[in-house]
Amino acid sequence: MIDQSVLDVQELQIAVASERGVVQAVQDLSFNIGKGQVLGIVGESGCGKSMTCMSILGLLPDSAYVTRGRIRLKGQELTDLSPRERNHVRREKISLVLQNPMTAFNPLLTIGRQFIETLKLHGSYSRKQALERSMACLAEMNLPEPERVLRQYPYELSGGMLQRSMIGLALSNKPALLIADEPTTALDSGNRDHVLNAFRRIKADGETAVLLVSHDIGVIEAVADSVIVMKQGKIVENGSTADVLKNPAHEYTKLLLDARLMAGSSHEDRGRERVEAVQLR
Numbered sequence: 461m462i463d464q465s466v467l468d469v470q471e472l473q474i475a476v477a478s479e480r481g482v483v484q485a486v487q488d489l490s491f492n493i494g495k496g497q498v499l500g501i502v503g504e505s506g507c508g509k510s511m512t513c514m515s516i517l518g519l520l521p522d523s524a525y526v527t528r529g530r531i532r533l534k535g536q537e538l539t540d541l542s543p544r545e546r547n548h549v550r551r552e553k554i555s556l557v558l559q560n561p562m563t564a565f566n567p568l569l570t571i572g573r574q575f576i577e578t579l580k581l582h583g584s585y586s587r588k589q590a591l592e593r594s595m596a597c598l599a600e601m602n603l604p605e606p607e608r609v610l611r612q613y614p615y616e617l618s619g620g621m622l623q624r625s626m627i628g629l630a631l632s633n634k635p636a637l638l639i640a641d642e643p644t645t646a647l648d649s650g651n652r653d654h655v656l657n658a659f660r661r662i663k664a665d666g667e668t669a670v671l672l673v674s675h676d677i678g679v680i681e682a683v684a685d686s687v688i689v690m691k692q693g694k695i696v697e698n699g700s701t702a703d704v705l706k707n708p709a710h711e712y713t714k715l716l717l718d719a720r721l722m723a724g725s726s727h728e729d730r731g732r733e734r735v736e737a738v739q740l741r
């Protein structure tokens with residue numbers, strides 16, 4: 461339904477200046493994500509996944525620029541905004557989760573302080589309300605003893621606990637859009653399952669749209685409603701996740717599926733290694 465649309469990207473084109481001249485990093489990319497929907501993007505290394513995410517955030521590197529296309533968030537065109545307006549939209553409506561949560565948290569501040577500062581930036585929370593909301597977010601991520609986690613520094617948590625805290629933090633201000641770039645890649649299977657459950661809860665809440673970049677086809681299959689397969693900056697295959705995975709048309713999609721079958725459910729890491737090898741070819 462049109463009024464449920466959160467992110468609408470049309471004919472996006474991104475150019476990057478490199479030593480080889482100007483390279484088209486993304487070409488003619490169009491997609492739409494509605495409330496409570498998860499769109500997965502898969503594709504080999506360098507195909508333009510991160511550039512796509514960064515263009516939506518308005519955080520492209522200096523060498524890259526949007527040459528064509530529209531990016532609308534809840535009906536608001538983002539490509540026309542000034543950097544200041546863009547900052548405001550990013551702060552109020554978009555959250556980002558990356559592969560390595562250690563780089564996202566400030567190592568010098570407790571998790572609790574970072575939650576409270578984030579929440580106060582977004583709304584008129586008293587300290588008590590911010591603490592309660594922080595604990596609720598951590599509890600939703602199935603983190604045991606949220607009170608204790610809030611008192612800890614990032615280095616005191618395992619990578620998996622830190623990533624789950626990061627996703628809790630990213631969702632604490634109820635963003636319209638969550639961009640998750642390889643959020644499970646560094647996690648063991650237990651933490652990966654917790655993160656997948658978090659995505660399922662986001663879908664059930666039906667408020668936030670999710671753009672999920674992952675080379676783990678199991679992650680895409682578990683939570684993405686639709687999927688885009690990219691190669692050299694272009695869409696080579698897209699559609700509902702069930703349809704695309706049932707009848708993959710593109711070689712890369714087939715390789716991802718083969719890798720998963722080879723890996724088997726109890727040998728995820730082998731599968732991941734194989735996918736990395738496929739990407740490097």
Ligand SMILES: Nc1ncnc2c1ncn2[C@@H]1O[C@H](COP(=O)(O)OP(=O)(O)OP(=O)(O)O)[C@@H](O)[C@H]1O
Pocket residue numbers: 476477478483485503504505506507508509510511512521523
């Ligand atoms: N900072 C940069 N300066 C110049 N070119 C860049 C920069 N970052 C990426 N590129 C180029 O832009 C293209 C798209 O890169 P992008 O990082 O979006 O790929 P990706 O699909 O996210 O890859 P990966 O899975 O390895 O992260 C590639 O050709 C890459 O070499």
